[in-house]
Amino acid sequence: MKCYTGIDLGSTTTKAVVLDADGHVLGRGITNSRSNYDVACDVARAEALTDARFNLFGHELGDSPRLAERRDDFLALLRRNFRLEQYLVQLGQLGERCVMLAERMVMEGAHMRPADAVKKIFEDMHTEAANLFAPGAKLRSDFFRDLAGSRYAALAKYLARQKNLDFEALIGIYDKSIIPVENTIGGSSFQTMLDAAVRRTLSDGLVSGMESELEHALSRTLATNLIEAVSVGTGYGRARLPFPKEHIRSEILCHGLGAHATFPDTRTVLDIGGQDTKAIQVDEHGVVTSFQMNDRCAAGCGRYLGYIAEEMNLGLHELGPMAMQAKRTVRINSTCTVFAGAELRDRLSSGQRREDILDGLHRAIMLRAMSLLARSGGVANEFSFTGGVAKNPAAVRALRGLVQESYGDRTINISPESIYMGALGAAIFALREHTPGKEVLLTTSGGTQWS
Amino acid sequence: MTNSVVKEPSMLLQKDMISGHYSKLARAEETGNTVAYTFVPGNLTELMLAFDMLPVHPEINALQNGMRKLSGEYIAEAERAGHSEDVCTYVKCDIGMSLKGNVGPTGEKMPPPNLLLLSYTGCFTFMKWFELLRERYDCATTMLHVPYQAEGHITKDARDYVVKQLREVTIPALEKASGKRYDEDRLKEFLARSAKAEDDLVWVLESAKHTPSPIDAYFGGVYYIGPLFTAFRGTEAAVEYYRALRKEVQSRIENGEGPLTPEGQMRDQRFRLVVEGPPNWTHFREFWKMFYDEGAVVVASSYTKVGGLYDRGFRHDPDRPLESLAEYCLGCYTNLNLPSRVDLLVDYVNDYHADGFLVNSVKSCDSFSSGQLVMLREIEKRTGLPGAFIETDLVDPRYFSAANVKNRLESYFQMLSQKRATANAS
Amino acid sequence: MVLSAGLDVGSNAVKAVVIEDSGDSARVLGRGKLKVRGADVSDVVRGAFESALTSAGLAEGDLDYIATTGEGENVPFRTGHFYSMTCHSRGGLFLVDGATAALDIGALHGKVIRMDERGKVLGYRMTSQCASGSGQFLENISRYLGITLEEIGPLSQRADKPEVVSSICAVLAETDVINMVSRGISAPNILKGIHLSMAGRLLKLVRSAGVDGKIAMTGGLAADSGLVAAMTELASDQDFSIELVAHPDSMYAGAIGAGLWGAFRHKKLAMQAKGV
Amino acid sequence: MESRLTPPTAIGALIARCEELIADLDLGNVRAWRAAHPGRVVIGYLPIYAPRELVHAAGGLPVGIVGAGEELEIVRGDACFQSYICHLPRSVIELGLSGKLDSLDGMIFPSTCDVIRNLSGIWSLSFPKKWVRYLDLPQNFDASMGGVFYRGILEGMLRELCELSGVDPKHADLRGAIRAFNANRRALRELYALRAAEPWRAPTSEVYVLVRAGLLLPVEEHTTMVERYLGLAKAREARPLDNARVALRGAFCEQPPIELVKTLERAGCYVVDDDFLPMLRWPERDVDESGDPLDALVAAWLDTPLEAPSRYTRCNAEKGQVLIDTVRSTRAEGVIFAAPSFCDPALLDRPMLLGALDRAKIVHTSFKYAENTGQMQPIREQAGTFADSIKLWGEA
């Protein structure tokens, strides 16, 4: 099967979207951006292809009447287990490195050898891994770096206190080890991990007695060859992607096109990513007619929220929901990303509630975005909000309020796949490259039925 | 051959004129010429020439230093001396140069001024700048207050006010500084030559109405305006320069050729642009390349009007010497109010059949920059064309982020072609 | 003899010292330092204070004066407050004999304080609102590179081909750094590049304050030998005659200055009480 | 150390009223005035100087617009101005576009700087139906040149204002207006004198809001208010603190947040002189009430020793002289130069002023602010250190 890939190498995350020849989304993948761009790009693409396989698998399963009704539960579980397998593999690699480093370390006055401490931490992490991915559990982040990092830090903190170890040094070990681990592509193949995941899932007994159908569907899925016909790259790091120049597109055009494909009546697009904010106006064909973006100052972008989350020791996923608990919004004027932490501490120490401060921070970010929107020509109907920050409910709430205040009623589109808009746009460009003039419009739900 | 840069013959001519002027300045003390520091917008070159005074333009030094990559160090020097990071970098570049021994961009020492001739057009920073220079040199200073074109035209009161100052303040100050008597007939001769060169400049600038355009009216344009906006207006050399330039452009039109870029003839003209705002000097070539690499040619710009709006009909007039000087000062581009600036740019977009327009907003210059975002929207509204907005600086290398500018320009050009593609399809 | 404590409540860490002032000379009896990150400031203050007392072998009741600097409002038990530059100059002079200025580089701001031979502040310059090139930035980068704070200095000094950071914005500079790693630039060269760009900015600050001669490094980044080396190198390239001196206690300079001023005030108040 | 300064309730109420006026960005009291005076015009003017007497003479109410302080959220303002332009024009535009200045019939934009000059153009593009005038104050101070030109402008302006308000120019009482504003300026001079003499009776955090209320009130009402405050302040119980006496410069256009003034006081400074709100205090002498009133206004601009970065100083010796004289006469121990970020006039002037102070052996310190500066901590540290050094080492 021929497929068309769009890759959005952002400053914070790298996203990939794979389309089939009809313009249907086969799969989406995301990973955190990292120093090795090629790896980031490969991982995102692999994730998207994995997602595509799962979707195909679901499709195959759908053909079997006996399986069909349990298909969604089974697939969801399988996905979780697959991620668990991935996690365990990487955890293994990380553990080895950390222990190796710890072996070389001496800590005076500690009641435990650092290496033993690290071993203990990883044992615990292995044990609790299954819970992390258990159905119903809320993930703090989508990325191994954050997931493993926060657990490691928590366990290390506990152990450090108990055994009088140097906590900062333990954290140092982690920081040192995570980089090589995330910059190598995992050793195990998709098939091996899938097999392991299937085994794990089957042991749950959800589909017992239907093993042979599964086997069949699985082999058919794996037999489908996904052939990448064209890839188009975009995003902050696009110039460094290993693509020919004509397969590189400005992220502004991609976001515009992606939003247009998802919500055809969109005329204004706001994209807030890690270090830039873009306000884009598009016409009825998704063609950009005007745009504005922030310049050389990253104040008020996604990273700002990242720093705040770090400062509060929260996951990115948790920040918005906490701000939603605000009783009143604190006025905040400075959105310099680097001062964010200091501003927060300042205000906390002057006795303001942290929910209220957080809400103020979100509003401050959105105020900046509103200015860019005004610069680009205002907010037309309909209006789509894309990029990672669109996943943050408090940011969305602030935006809705501000749009209402300044422009009145506007239909505001936010897709659950908002973060993939740039990659989607790129994928559509890839498809057009192949079949010129192809108009791609997705259903408003923004994706295939299985995602 | 990798480093060789292609230059137009007229450019070489101009280069000689400029270096000739700088060495004249270096020898001013020997030759007994008096020196006046003055500014480009609303300069009184003919009047100075009539007193045999040599003009020094601090802005030109600053921009030359920018192009020669010296400005960063000068700005740092001025900031060390207590100047704020926030203010116009032309000023700091100039102050820094003077603090570092006042060696000009060509490596020759600049003479100190005998007179600071502050003809103050279109920008308040000039006034501060001269106060700062006056403190450094403690020399005679004369101020010509040129009112703003707030109503969108030159009022009689304003012109009378300027003429009266010229007669009662400026000319006596020049007489005193130069030790010479005012000779109106000499002034008239200079003015007559100015008008001749001005005709040719207008012809050259308007040649961009051709398709393909034989000139780049921004990156090339800044060279074309050089002699007329600075020390040479009214001289025979300027008349000759513009004659030669006109011939050069004429031959390109006849051969259907585009402008000459540092990398040779520009072939493919995909986008015709109108540009508002001064260029960046520290990365001038790199900046230009971002345009011609994408097939973008600038057909009209406002920056080439800071030293006079000749294409709107103004000429220096020997029959009305002081009146026409006053009108010249009042009529420079930065002295226009915002609505007039918008009108002018809209006309350019229409008259020159542009595909789009671009604002290069420079951090230094409040006079140019403040209000440009409003202008952008207004022009978009009136022309129906999309505009682009980039931010750089004049001579502060810290404020030129190549990646950033390139990203925007690329996006803009991709957007123009995407737009064109869909327009063609439907 | 006067016993005083100085508490420097910073945005990044709380530093506490206990000082013994015996008229002609003074010495530091105990020190304590705790990072603020994530914790309640008043707990951190208490913790740092206690550990200074413990290491001095004293109890709170033994002290004559508790002086604060920085965010002094977080110390309800203070006797008095002095402003940060007043303290850094005094502390810098105490640590570095003959210093003509103190260069205080903390988590968010850099300040250079020109002083006379008695520690009187003659003038100062401070980095602007924008946090580019601050300690916090360096800390973020080092985390990203997987390097502990203590390793920064030594690593940076191993650089052979420092890579210049172009962005002025600290956040964008972080991306620059990621870019560099992706281009295979080594950690020492990256760190040195950052150090050099910070050094350039700081030297500019030093010059603009009209300072030369011996400069006492104070604040957290005095502990960063790489930054000090980069500044020294760059200064000699620029023929700028300064001598930067860090002291092992440099990060406590603010607290020490506060403690010394506290002792000074105590004596003055005691004399007033006696009616002198 | 800390002596509590509890204002008598009468002063408290008076100051609270001023704060309320300032905080009301919808200009409630101006709207009320307008409703009570149908047909008469309300004209806004920007920093730093406009002859308000003209508006008054035409029966109108002049209203000073100096930005919007820290409370207004800026959306459209930032859409009009790049990050490297000072804060004032963005809040002014924000006020305008959000309808908060609808009660104004027109605007005067004085020739203060390029930003305000261009704002006049933005204003006429944004509000094509409103009366907008750019006031080109002459930089040539010769009566026969600058004077003639300026008189022409004033005549035209008065004529247009009368037309707007339907007043016959012959009945415009310019002399009466001059008298009213002279009285106001006298009261303000007395206020400044009191503060310079006994800053504990009239702290700057009060003086500042009291003066600022004058932007919004009819002049007679404001004069009464200031006089009342003077009476109360002179009688109040207060004793001096061990503070450093400082003069403040640089804040002539975009105004600092009130919190900044309070921060200075908390950091141990008595501000004994400042250059806040020059539009309300210039000229610092009576305008001639006897001769031709237009000529008197012309002379007020041409002949008074006004010192502001927007006004050309004729020779080097003049630079900073007014400041030095003020420092001496108010017995200030140092100068704090606090300028708005990105304010070219103030910041280009600064090195010259500081040079003059150095030569006069007057200590100084500088920092920048914006009208919505929220983080006071760096300012407190700088001002505190400055005060510390004056106090600890002042005499030595």
Ligand SMILES: Nc1ncnc2c1ncn2[C@@H]1O[C@H](COP(=O)(O)OP(=O)(O)O)[C@@H](O)[C@H]1O
């Ligand atoms: N699940 C999430 N919940 C809340 N915010 C998120 C989430 N994922 C990403 N973000 C926000 O989005 C930002 C990254 O956005 P993204 O569009 O991926 O940026 P870029 O394209 O620059 O990499 C992060 O800095 C973070 O603030």
Ligand SMILES: Nc1ncnc2c1ncn2[C@@H]1O[C@H](COP(=O)(O)OP(=O)(O)O)[C@@H](O)[C@H]1O
């Ligand atoms: N050994 C070290 N090398 C480099 N930086 C250090 C070192 N120790 C501390 N720092 C830096 O010093 C900063 C804290 O300085 P400090 O003066 O305590 O700041 P503040 O007073 O604002 O809390 C932190 O940003 C930290 O990164």
Ligand code: SF4
């Ligand atoms: S502000 Fe603009 S016009 Fe004025 S001196 Fe600077 S660059 Fe020139």
Ligand code: SF4
């Ligand atoms: S450090 Fe802060 S204020 Fe400075 S450029 Fe970066 S985000 Fe903007």
Ligand code: SF4
């Ligand atoms: S604050 Fe300065 S730059 Fe801004 S408007 Fe006022 S005078 Fe002009």
